[in-house]
Amino acid sequence: MNKEQVMAYVRRNKAVLAGSAAAAVILVSFGAYALLPEHSPEAGTAARYEAPERNAGTPPRMMENGTPFSFADLVERVSPAVVSVTAEEKVKQPDGGDVPEGFREFFRQFGGRGMPQMKPQVRKATSMGSGFIIDKSGLIVTNNHVVDGATKIKVKLPDGRTFDASLVGTDPATDVALLRVKSDKPLPTVEFGNDRALRVGDWVVAVGNPFGLSNTVTAGIVSSIGRDIAAQDQPYTDFIQIDAPINRGNSGGPTFDLRGQVIGMNSMIFSPTGGSIGIGFAIPSSTIKDVVAALQAHGRVARGWLGVQIQPVTPEIASSLGLSDPKGALVAAIVPDSPAARSGVRQGDVIVAINGKDIVDAHDVTRRVASLPAGKSAAFTILRDGQRQTVNINIGVRKETQLAANFDPQSGAPAGVTATGKAMGLGLSALTPEVRRAYNLDENVQGVLITQVDPDSNAAEQGLQPGDVVVSVRNKAVHTPQDIEKNVAEARSAKLKSVLMLVSTDGTAHFVAVPLDRT
DSSP states (O other): OOOHHHHHHHHHHHGGGTTOOOSEEEEEEOOOOOOOOOOOOTSSSSSSOOOOOOOOTTTOOBBSSSSSSHHHHHHHHGGGEEEEEEEEEEEOOOOTTSOOOHHHHHHHHHTTTTTTOOOOOEEEEEEEEEEEEETTTTTEEEEEEHHHTOSEEEEEEETOOOEEEEEEEETTTTEEEEEEEOOOOOOOOBOOOOOOGGOOEEEEEEEEEEGOOOEEEEEEEEEEEEEOOTTTTOOOOOEEEESSSOTTTOOOEEEEOOOOOOOOEEEEEEESSOSSSSSSEEHHHHHHHHHHHHHHSSSOOOOEEEOEEEEEEEEEHHHHTTTTSSSEEEEEEETSHHHHHTTTOOOOOEEEEEEHHHHHHHHHHHHHHHHOOOSSSSEEEEEEEEEEEEEEEOOEOOHHHHSSOOOOOOSSSSSTTOEEEEEETTTEEEHHHHHHHHHTTTTTSSEEEEEOOOOHHHHHTTTOTOOEEEETTTEOOOOOOOHHHHHHHHHHHHOOOOOEEEETTTTTTEEEEEEEEEO
16 A cells, blocks of 8 residues: 555544544544543652763664664653643533434434433543653643643653643644643753764654553664654654554653654554554654744744645656656645735746755645745746746735634633633633734634633533634624623513524634523
8 A cells, every 4th residue: 555545544434543443554643532541650660770970962782783772861861851741522412312322313303302301411531642841941842632622731750740731822833732731840851863863774762651551661763764754734744654562542752862862753653453563753852952942932933834735746746847846835726815826836847946946846835835934025936838947925924714823721712811701601702912813813703702612501501612703793883802792691681582693713703602501
């Protein structure tokens, strides 16, 4: 099965990517799973080995044949900074969720008569992954898919200390999340290494918590570098392939080089069963560092935008265009009024270089354009009608949905965003500049932000969620939480059964009628 066939299968079976086993070979994202019981050996079952003091950052002792004598010194130095990350999410079961499906169909055939009337059940779903501390003040890196959708996050250190964690920000496009915990004492840390110095065949050590088994260490080698396996979910990452065994729960854990520096973060495996078969993928440290820096500074990642749809240059396309090598990216479509359109880029152009550096393929264009600073000009070398020419393009900003999902671990609202009003089970906030930045909201969106939703409210049943913007209530524009409270109060006084809201979700407006029988 070649790469294209595998990725086609993955796209058809996207639901299984959360980690369920499948009969065919699949990519498994292994951070979210039902939490397993802790399996800890009895204390004192083995005598502790006291490693001799060593200079930090030095590789382990080597045998005469060049292989490592032991990874023990390295592991003792780095493992205190590798943590368990537990994420809690509230999941709502539909009305009648306890009635078997066959009986539900029976009741439906008779118009629902006799169907047990039950309130939707809200249960807690818990997932577990790994992470690592990069700053002694309490900054922790993990995978976005480990904490995605979580309302409460806890971090446990190997020494037993447990902390509530807040989410500084996430970048789903690279599957990186940055957490923060507060500690009275400096925390143990690890440092990033240089993944660009890696060579195929280099030793690596993975530390994490597979299946809830904390402080698990595995070793292997770098199997390949620059793997393009992410398709549409992670278009900006060239993965490091390793054969160190990693499984569900290793997500977010670090991969170390022999100097004990983080050169990658474990993210996915390639498996026919959901378990490790020695093909794992780690996000390079260089990618993580850039994302973490942006999340620290802004709570989100801003990427460059060109405004074109591109496709690979196949050997057949290269031949038809008179190209000697199938390299570059073919422009298939152009977004109107985009940076590319304004600069004169045409459909059928082939992008062969950016700022004088040759392009390998379409993925290379996507990754490199994303890294360009918005507002700055970049030189694109294109082939048009067999002639090379240079086009200077002023790079725009790519708009991602919910790039930053910062929230307080107690309230569920973004860090620094406080609800100043409540109505119908909704926490509400005015759209201040700080709120717009926290939720990455376009300046054209006007209204009142929903910061919290009571899972047992009618608003939740109608699909309203944090990050939605209420544009109007009863066809009256709203600008403050008090505007909504007033309109809802008037609807109650008028003995209306529901209140009509115009809501913007990810920039798309739609009407929602929320019943008023309870708050």
